Amino acid sequence: MVQINDNYLKLQAGYLFPEISRRVREFQKENPQADIIKMGIGDVTLPLTPTVIRAFHEGVVEMSKAETFKGYGPEQGYGFLREAIAKSEYQSRGADIHADEIFISDGSKCDTGNILEIFGPDNIIAVQDPVYPVYVDTIVMAGRTGGYQPNGHFEGLIYMPCTAENDFIPEIPKTAVDIVFLCYPNNPTGTTASKQELKKWVDYARRNNTIILFDAAYEAYIADSDIPHTIYEIDGAKEVAIEFRSLSKTAGFTGTRCAYTIIPKDLVASASDGNKKSLHSLWFRRHTTKFNGVSYPVQKAAAAIFTPEGKEEVKTSIGYYMNNAKTLRENLTELGFQVFGGKNAPYVWVNSGRGIKSWDLFDKLLNEAHVVGTPGSGFGPSGEGYFRFSSFATHENVLKSIERMKSLKW
């Protein structure tokens, strides 16, 4: 008799974003006239830029002719794309990362979940709280936790609270943790980590033989010059960290799909016999066995982002979204909200300052202002009372949503 993976039964209700979609759909059905403004799921609204589009078309043209047609490519991604990333994103910042340490994939969501496959089942894992729900859900599905507890935590998983009380900077664990997920600029809080802060983590990881899974999907939104864009700007990080990067928010690739993961060749972990094994080799085996590479025209389009023209265009798009973030910050502050993030990240993290619970604020905004945000408690118990606005909407919609929120009774 075939058996299911029972770990799936531990998962709580729906994944956050499907649950939001469900409530929005239901509301829309009952209120077909309502003009709903969506600032919930972090999805971009600006189209792909001209340089990217040009390269994308060129890639398609190559697929139309026998002489330039591309069948299976290298699973790890084409050299032209990996070289461009190594140079533009790492070597230019003094981070000694090479093309063969880069794995191109179709999404960071996939990578941050799949990466667990190369690690043993008994590693102790820590996450920030609030946290991008995919980390926790995939950890649970893979059977690396016990059951769900009344306090909103899964047994066996270590949660590091990040709230206004500690400036959203998690405390370094007092005990040894084997794997720690860090996300900077942070989703959902929009806060960042300084070099000193990251150095503490790298030092901790080196002392304890910990692997840091560093999610830098939002690094392109960093404006302040002293905030590191990659963890490899920190000395010694190449011995302890895997970094995830995405083109989704960087260049509007949420529907085009391309991301990359850095696994330095220096990284090792222990087999059960005590021998050290290369994590690069293990992931290479995983990636080549279970993945067939990203669509060739998409890789062509992706490479265009790292040309001088592509970079300028990306900067303009990001400037547009960050202007939204500024508008949200200023007006929500005026509304009496406590406001965090939104300076080096596209997310504005707020607390109503009126003791309203996250899902109650969600329902209030949906029902009364037809505005959709993301309830902070959906990201973990330490997110209760908070609420996330994404700045990826159009500027008109941001202004309209503010107008509506200001007109509500608070």
Add this chain to the structure above:
Amino acid sequence: MVQINDNYLKLQAGYLFPEISRRVREFQKENPQADIIKMGIGDVTLPLTPTVIRAFHEGVVEMSKAETFKGYGPEQGYGFLREAIAKSEYQSRGADIHADEIFISDGSKCDTGNILEIFGPDNIIAVQDPVYPVYVDTIVMAGRTGGYQPNGHFEGLIYMPCTAENDFIPEIPKTAVDIVFLCYPNNPTGTTASKQELKKWVDYARRNNTIILFDAAYEAYIADSDIPHTIYEIDGAKEVAIEFRSLSKTAGFTGTRCAYTIIPKDLVASASDGNKKSLHSLWFRRHTTKFNGVSYPVQKAAAAIFTPEGKEEVKTSIGYYMNNAKTLRENLTELGFQVFGGKNAPYVWVNSGRGIKSWDLFDKLLNEAHVVGTPGSGFGPSGEGYFRFSSFATHENVLKSIERMKSLKW
């Protein structure tokens, strides 16, 4: 101290295709003038067809304008593509499969590996031998076997030999198996299963509560009208089978990336408390949590395959490859080889009839004829002595390779 997944250490040497690439690379390095003809890895050579290219460009154009830009799509795939597949590939054959039972993905290789995640660790799994190596490698990586044994099998995995002696038809297991991988038309042997044969499997699965993982990546190559294209042509299959389909070989998408998996809503398996759970729901949770959908322009391009023009074009491409298969079959027979497959599948499976081992034949053909095929033993111990030719080369290269092989001393 962070620990690796020790199961990776059980894997034998390289995955078959990287090992072939390594030997070819080495030979090419020492013989830079050699004109090597590659019929090893099953990669297509014909470009994408005009109808597909047109739709692909249209998809890219949509991504260039704010009004038509697509961000995150449904993880399961766009309705327009799922509807087209349900109608064209299933309902037209009397198989009652609906759009919401179809999951679009970026590859069958990914899906056949990832599907194991929704099943418990203690299920007994059976595979054909020879077998597509990805099934076995991913089963091993996921810790569902013991160690590698001297007979070339992994402990705990059930192998069903398919050789000339049993007409490449595996015997139905005498004991209860929980999950069985079946691939038809078969990779690597190029053989097919009749309706009666598949009915035996469906009946077995219904009796034993077994799930059949049915890989139909090569169904488009079926020429004989009495061979089923989908397992859902068999009554009752919706209660026991998951089907994998790919556009890679169907429409030259190896470098474009699009596939789909059917999980009927009727399918259930047991939780450890004995309750039946929907496999569709579990995979839906997995797919939406760990995957972000296929690139929008790729889905646009994929949908074009199912239009009348697209179908005609696909038929022409497949006719080209099947003419190669015929040429290979005839000439290799003339050469004194025993020849199988290649009638309803792009693979021609041969035995030299001279007692030559698979890798020895590989080296002989590479060194003396500069022709690359795939050693049968790379697919499992029952493939020893066999050799796979793929018909995806250009016709000129097929003719050239035959000429060279005929000129060798045998």
